[in-house]
Amino acid sequence: MNQCCKSKPVYRQYNGEDLCKKHFLEYFERKVKRTIGSHKLLTKKEKVLVACSGGKDSTAVLYILHKTNKNPNIKIEAFHIDEGIEKYSDKNTKNIREFCKTHKIKLHETSFRKEFGYSLCYIHTALKEKGVKAKSCTICGTLRRYLMNLYARKTKATKLVTGHNLDDEAQSITMNLFKNNTEVMRRLGPLTGIIRDKKFVPRIKPLYFCTEKEVELYSRLQKFKVSYGKCPCSVDAYRRQVGNMLDEFDKIHPGTKHCVVNSLLELLPSIRKGVKAKLNYCSNCGEPTSRDKCSVCTMISKIKPKTLNKKKK
Numbered sequence: 001m002n003q004c005c006k007s008k009p010v011y012r013q014y015n016g017e018d019l020c021k022k023h024f025l026e027y028f029e030r031k032v033k034r035t036i037g038s039h040k041l042l043t044k045k046e047k048v049l050v051a052c053s054g055g056k057d058s059t060a061v062l063y064i065l066h067k068t069n070k071n072p073n074i075k076i077e078a079f080h081i082d083e084g085i086e087k088y089s090d091k092n093t094k095n096i097r098e099f100c101k102t103h104k105i106k107l108h109e110t111s112f113r114k115e116f117g118y119s120l121c122y123i124h125t126a127l128k129e130k131g132v133k134a135k136s137c138t139i140c141g142t143l144r145r146y147l148m149n150l151y152a153r154k155t156k157a158t159k160l161v162t163g164h165n166l167d168d169e170a171q172s173i174t175m176n177l178f179k180n181n182t183e184v185m186r187r188l189g190p191l192t193g194i195i196r197d198k199k200f201v202p203r204i205k206p207l208y209f210c211t212e213k214e215v216e217l218y219s220r221l222q223k224f225k226v227s228y229g230k231c232p233c234s235v236d237a238y239r240r241q242v243g244n245m246l247d248e249f250d251k252i253h254p255g256t257k258h259c260v261v262n263s264l265l266e267l268l269p270s271i272r273k274g275v276k277a278k279l280n281y282c283s284n285c286g287e288p289t290s291r292d293k294c295s296v297c298t299m300i301s302k303i304k305p306k307t308l309n310k311k312k313k
């Protein structure tokens, strides 16, 4: 059998080579650094804000960026949003605070309650009562992306890092393909978005080529204090179904998820070509949007008229 060394193996790669703990950790970190380098995710001078949920993915990417950064012109800080999902959010907030304290990483924090007046659970229920049938994850994602961009600007970050892994991306690509949603698909990739605007901080995904299993193994081997449990609000049945289907396919045809992601990377230049995305600034809060009023203001105004501060910078 093909093995890296004489130590006990913990992981088998696609090429059949078994890796021990030490060599797996090195392999994983190398892969993340290679993704950053080959896709030019960071330049020589950056202020990087890592969006940290307190889960395994964002904790792993924060740890690797912090540990491997030898460039004094690259500053790394963390940002956490408390969604107000009862015990789940409390646990995550506690974990990321402890992690940042241990590793001496500056942590910026906010919460849905502080920014919008309510927790995610309340917003979801209130919208439902008004007849808006949005899923928790859709509401949560919209509010989080809004705050991530806002805080990235507030902290003068030049790049915003998320913990999306290969499984997440393969699911998003397949879901958008199945729903004929090319507009969303062209915004995917390791460096997201097609519009470069002073109010948009570019988002990068250094774990782009790391599978969910690899990230979990890395996190467990590093003994990160993170919770591996599922969010109680996660009811995105469509994503779960697509995820299960890809898992099944990947078992029978190893490498399927990689192929899905690589296909998108090959297609991106042509599907982005000539696209002139419309950009406005929200008439209520001033944040970038393609419409007159951004989706967050539209959503929140349904449950609470006159919310959000006017025109933030």
Ligand code: SF4
Pocket: 083, 136, 137, 138, 140, 141, 231, 232, 233, 234, 235
């Ligand atoms: S699973 Fe959905 S609701 Fe829960 S934190 Fe993630 S996006 Fe938000």
Ligand SMILES: [Zn+2]
Pocket: 004, 005, 006, 007, 019, 020, 021, 022, 023
């Ligand atoms: Zn080894």
Ligand SMILES: [Zn+2]
Pocket: 282, 283, 284, 285, 286, 287, 293, 294, 295, 296, 297, 298
């Ligand atoms: Zn707005």
